[in-house]
Amino acid sequence: xxxxxxxxxxxxxxxxxxxxxxxxxxxxxxxxxxxxxxxxxxxxxxxxxxxxxxxxxxxxxxxxxxxxxxxxxxxxxxxxxxxxxxxxxxxxxxxxxxxxxxxxxxxxxxxxxxxxxxxxxxxxxxxxxxxxxxxxxxxxxxxxxxxxxxxxxxxxxxxxxxxxxxxxxxxxxxxxxxxxxxxxxxxxxxxxxxxxxxxxxxxxxxxxxxxxxxxxxxxxxxxxxxxxxxxxxxxxxxxxxxxxxxxxxxxxxxxx
Ligand code: NAD
Numbered sequence: 271x272x273x274x275x276x277x278x279x280x281x282x283x284x285x286x287x288x289x290x291x292x293x294x295x296x297x298x299x300x301x302x303x304x305x306x307x308x309x310x311x312x313x314x315x316x317x318x319x320x321x322x323x324x325x326x327x328x329x330x331x332x333x334x335x336x337x338x339x340x341x342x343x344x345x346x347x348x349x350x351x352x353x354x355x356x357x358x359x360x361x362x363x364x365x366x367x368x369x370x371x372x373x374x375x376x377x378x379x380x381x382x383x384x385x386x387x388x389x390x391x392x393x394x395x396x397x398x399x400x401x402x403x404x405x406x407x408x409x410x411x412x413x414x415x416x417x418x419x420x421x422x423x424x425x426x427x428x429x430x431x432x433x434x435x436x437x438x439x440x441x442x443x444x445x446x447x448x449x450x451x452x453x454x455x456x457x458x459x460x461x462x463x464x465x466x467x468x469x470x471x472x473x474x475x476x477x478x479x480x481x482x483x484x485x486x487x488x489x490x491x492x493x494x495x496x497x498x499x500x501x502x503x504x505x506x507x508x509x510x511x512x513x514x515x516x517x518x519x520x521x522x523x524x525x526x
Contacts, residue, residue: 278353279354281334283312301328364417381431407432407448450519490521
């Protein structure tokens with residue numbers, strides 16, 4: 271059980287981050303929910319987790335594109351036994367047309383934020399005598415696609431950073447690993463289905479199989495519950511010697 275442990279999950283008001291927050295709450299961890307928006311709905315998500323799982327949960331606003339806010343998130347939480355660096359955005363464009371501000375935002379949110387949160391969280395983990403750093407990378411942390419230069423760069427970068435954190439904590443009861451999902455059924459991906467159907471004049475089933483899941487051999491999405499399950503496993507005693515590595519949840523994508 272993760273009872274008495276505090277988990278901070280960046281970008282956890284929707285999708286994978288929320289799935290991981292719910293899975294860790296299900297194991298008894300107290301939860302810090304984060305996003306940049308600070309809406310009533312955001313606070314409601316934390317309240318919902320607290321009442322559903324009987325844990326402490328609160329929402330802390332912080333923009334993961336800003337170094338000082340990344341650091342303040344962990345400081346405000348006051349404890350961090352489990353750090354899940356999940357916040358991430360995407361932009362698709364050819365490299366010679368890629369907007370500089372999109373490049374900067376993706377590098378900051380998808381990669382540098384994890385450097386800042388980890389820097390503040392590690393001393394807390396050392397003091398507590400236990401810690402887990404879980405970085406949500408991607409199949410794009412291990413392989414590339416055209417038109418995703420910033421995303422692929424940031425995700426490869428965070429896989430590298432994961433290895434460094436693992437080596438710097440190797441003799442301590444702290445591990446650092448990256449989860450590498452393929453396509454996961456999140457609201458973000460669901461929203462792309464109607465456009466894809468229209469663009470290629472395909473049924474929902476064909477759009478999923480031939481376009482969206484083209485590179486996922488299983489032809490099925492991973493679910494946020496499955497990603498949450500992997501995060502829970504990385505916090506379990508069975509995973510104590512798993513550090514500095516990646517766990518793919520991609521239906522065979524990176525086996526291709
Ligand atoms: P999502 O859009 O559903 O959730 C992203 C979350 O990040 C939201 O809570 C959003 O509020 C938050 N966020 C965005 N910008 C932020 C900022 N500047 N500061 C703080 N929070 C911010 O996306 P998702 O699909 O759940 O993706 C989550 C992570 O998983 C990302 O790192 C993404 O790259 C990775 N991932 C997703 C998939 C997929 O198929 N969905 C596959 C591989 C990896």
